[in-house]
Ligand code: HEC
Ligand code: HEC
């Protein structure tokens with residue numbers, strides 16, 4: 001055989017070699033599969049053992065509505081210790097972190113965009129959950145104790161007890177100051193967990209009701225979905241419906257910004273009248289869940305908790321990290337579990353995405369701010385409400401879109417394409433408004449340049465807004481006013 005084969009030359013020896021190579025490959029594949037199967041088995045055994053360790057029955061059971069996080073903490077010291085790390089409010093990433101960044105100082109355009117509304121007075125980056133009571137009672141926006149108690153809904157584990165006692169309707173219809181004595185604990189265990197069983201649960205009615213109106217049963221979702229839905233109780237767009245200020249999620253027509261816009265139009269709902277353009281405006285809150293749902297991670301079933309509450313190991317025990325924060329401050333435990341990228345690569349990738357969204361935001365902020373001033377210029381030349389109806393609608397539509405992206409946390413990371421799509425629409429609508437305004441001004445004999453006032457820093461912008469509110473705005477037509485328009 002050997003000589004024959006030699007006689008037949010290199011071609012056949014290659015063939016024969018191929019034959020033995022085939023056997024070698026087969027052996028290799030069989031071995032590889034066996035190793036893989038063993039590894040998977042081992043990992044799942046390990047996983048089960050770990051999961052067994054994860055949920056432990058409490059040694060000292062707590063009451064059904066126990067809101068004191070420290071009491072729960074006696075049973076679960078690791079989770080509680082990591083929870084308490086949220087008191088660090090000095091961390092910072094380029095666009096996030098827990099420090100109370102002053103958004104108005106960073107982006108004075110916001111003062112213009114929110115003119116006449118609380119967010120133009122004070123608007124800071126969110127801190128960790130342990131600060132909710134302090135922040136809601138101290139913000140200048142809720143300074144008035146006669147405001148709605150509905151604001152409390154997303155701030156404390158005292159809320160489920162009060163709602164059980166009073167009923168949600170009476171809770172929402174109360175005044176903020178009336179409930180202040182009862183609500184003392186910052187967001188904590190009861191907000192996400194059922195007492196003692198430690199099952200994840202939905203503790204707030206608004207999310208449950210929004211699901212019901214969509215014909216979905218929230219008790220029928222997977223465990224993995226619950227790891228997102230506990231967050232969706234609060235990290236969503238919402239409004240206070242009607243006189244009773246009933247907390248409602250505007251999802252009946254869908255969760256895209258256009259669906260919410262349709263929804264609000266149907267209810268003829270507005271949050272405030274803009275101090276510069278007199279357009280009726282809607283403030284978006286923080287549609288984190290809605291935007292996340294359009295992204296690749298939601299599509300791949302990666303939950304909020306996978307990135308913001310990754311597993312940690314301490315002294316051989318695995319547990320869920322309850323220090324909710326920017327995952328960029330904890331890349332090794334969050335992203336790196338799935339992505340084999342270096343920390344530097346993760347940073348570069350995330351910031352690259354965020355820088356692009358920020359650029360889109362900047363363009364929208366500039367265009368929408370100028371549109372408000374263009375409408376004010378039309379008012380100064382004498383255009384009446386009927387003539388301005390359409391341009392006001394356009395500016396409202398463009399600002400809702402910008403705000404849907406801007407108010408959402410994470411600077412677009414959760415769904416970059418959706419954010420850019422919406423920002424493009426925002427810029428387009430704002431520029432349409434500006435073109436219409438130019439036509440209105442021209443019809444009234446003005447063909448010069450609108451004189452945009454200085455709003456390049458927070459103080460200047462706030463002083464400017466005060467003049468509009470006092471009915472003493474600067475002359476926006478200025479020196480270039482034509483003779484006809486004078
Ligand atoms: C794939 C991982 C991932 C998932 C899933 C995820 N996030 Fe994020 N989230 C991030 C990243 C990255 C940032 C940007 C952090 C930064 O800029 O420092 C972020 C930012 C945030 C922030 C602002 C934090 C800060 O310090 O600025 C909040 C709040 C937030 N996410 C909530 C959510 C919610 C709620 C969900 C689920 C509906 C969710 N995230 C799903 C990765 C994720
Ligand atoms: C914002 C929601 C949220 C809050 C608030 C919260 N948890 Fe959790 N907790 C989770 C999630 C999500 C998991 C993971 C559950 C899972 O996947 O089964 C978890 C898991 C746990 C577990 C199971 C073991 C483990 O570590 O995975 C314990 C015990 C626990 N939490 C205790 C607490 C305690 C004590 C507090 C209050 C100090 C608290 N949790 C507050 C969301 C929360």
Ligand code: HEC
Nearest residue numbers: 097098126127128131132135154191230231234304308325
């Ligand atoms: C009961 C309402 C509520 C629930 C439930 C909730 N949050 Fe929050 N979250 C808030 C509020 C309110 C703030 C702002 C706190 C402040 O600034 O005082 C916040 C702030 C945050 C921050 C900013 C902290 C930082 O360091 O930047 C992150 C991240 C966050 N939440 C993620 C989540 C995730 C993920 C979940 C679900 C596992 C969740 N939250 C569940 C209400 C909630």
Ligand code: HEC
Nearest residue numbers: 296300302306307327328334335336337338339346349350
């Ligand atoms: C539980 C697993 C998991 C975790 C944790 C996770 N990712 Fe992902 N990530 C995925 C999957 C799956 C995809 C989709 C890949 C695909 O379909 O090709 C993805 C996609 C991405 C993409 C590409 C997005 C796009 O549109 O192409 C980026 C960027 C990314 N992840 C960043 C992160 C960052 C940053 C973190 C941590 C904050 C993180 N991921 C955490 C599983 C994860």
